[in-house]
Amino acid sequence: MADEQTPKVESNDYWKSNVRLIFGCLFVWALVSYGFAILLRPLLSGIAVGGTDLGFWFAQQGSILTFIVITFFYAWRMNSLDKKYGLGE
């Protein structure tokens, strides 16, 4: 990779923190949708929610609500990273 050629070490850290943050957010993103709502649904079938189970709730509502939280969390964290590295506008 050409990343090593980056002249500023600090901004390289900024990009690495961004990528780490993205991985964390995508983990939660995948966990609630592909995990809880689809693949892990049988494991959650014991938890009753309004006439059905938690997996169904994640499939129809929970994942969407989590997506909103992830997106705002990412924006908030990135904006403070921008400030920390003096890259904000």
Place this chain on the structure above:
Amino acid sequence: MSQYAINLLFVGASFALYIGIAIWARAGSAKDFYVAGGGVHPITNGMATAADWMSAASFISMAGLLASGGYANSSFLMGWTGGYVLLAMLLAPYLRKFGKFTVPDFIGDRYYSRTARLLAVICLIIASVTYVIGQMTGAGVAFSRFLEVSNTWGIWIAALIVFLYAVFGGMKGITYTQVAQYVVLIIAYTIPAVFISLELTGNPIPGLGLFSDYKEAGEPLLTKLDDVIVALGFHDYTADIDNKLNMVLFTLSLMVGTAGLPHVIIRFFTVPKVADARWSAGWALVFIALLYLTAPAVGAMARLNLMTTVYPEMVGENYEQAALNPIYYENRPEWIKTWEETGLITFDDKNDDGRIQVYNDKNEEFAPVAAERNWKGNELYVNNDILVLANPEIANLPPWVIGLIAAGGIAAALSTAAGLLLAISSAISHDLIKTMINPGISEKSEMLTARISMGGSILLATYLGLNPPGFAAQTVALAFGIAGASLFPVLMMGIFSKRMNNVGAVAGMLTGLCATLLYIFTYLGWFFIPGTNMLPNTPDNWIFGISPLSFGAVGAILNFTVAFLVSRVTAAPPQHIQDLVESVRYPKGAGKSIVH
């Protein structure tokens, strides 16, 4: 005032509003025309994005899809929202920093390749044209149902309105009309849903009502729904499914497709700063979620409502007895009569007993029960699309709510059509003409070209709306498949890999595009011509049980893999391209970067 006059008043008033906004927000420069001047507030843009995104299909069809498919169709909910998470973290902020006007602009510059730019333009046009046909036909249906004009006239009126505000206002006019259209469509969608939820569960918030108790029976609404439809031989609404691989891939295809659709991406070029692009994606999700959290409630409640209308005794516990006593056709409620006139509800008394039998006549295990009851087949056919449109009538709401639904359905179709038409025309005027054919063109001539391409695209969309080709119905397979398998991966690699080069990107795009088209055509026919499919489109013929609608995700994986391998054995991109990648990663200076 008659219902017709009320509908006319609501739709007319909404049109006057859109045109008023267009006059106020007239585009004065190329930057106005392509990216609304680049000064749209993130919340405003979030709202406009939600209207841009929620099409006639979201407004009219999604509740019906959820009602008929139950749990299995949750993919639409997760797929069409989860894509915004990808957009917010992997594409939107960096493309905003890049600071140009179109999606092919980025691909062409980043991969220093005319071929890549041209391929991106082609993918954009196929995906957007497929998508826009559905909007034109959707507007036609809404017009013909509520304003009693023919479908053809409906499509022409829709085209004229879009022409007025999109050609003159460009992205600036479109942005502010989309905000107005969002407000109209969300109110129209929510009001009837609140009343139905109150009626069935006593909870005014439909999303909570879905998981509350059904008032009549004192048990959870979903339990009641499961019991009622299973008693009639239908598949359990909330039950888990076997083919999880396909559900995962279908959801993923919708997500990467959503993130790769150009008309959605360009909305994020209109905000002032990189930070705004991030916030804006969150706001877009909030505004989309208001409808998407209501839709599953509308679907489940409307389905239960329909069943208890046909079988009044299903409200109680004795399903066996209730199934024997459906209503007589002559006693059917008024709203069934209204919709019978449109042909979207039809009745056929197959066993001549004068009653309406609704059940799943395709369920072989249920066949002996049906035979014992002397049922000769399902007798009431209800088109899925009417659930939302008929909601106010089913819930006995006042006539102005129906007028609002008419205006809302049309708003959903027009707002998406305008966004798509802008994506198509800017790819033609900016990428094909300005960048590839005549770079010396003045800003004034470029804007004129953009307006002419917009006019031409509207005419094309109108023609295709009037004469829908075979691919029009395949929006999910074709538009999402292409956006996900060809555009999304190269956009993402263009930002996250400095090593990705022109040859790799072109090879990846071609692989993703061709593999996806090949798989779709194998099951749905070559160019969707009926009868030319090489394998029947049934689950047992799908490779590893992957449906053609789910293949976009596989196409995207192939695209990533091929691009990676090819780029490793060919020359690294030149230094100025690596510097470009470096610059899109850091937000500073986005406001100044639009230099054209």
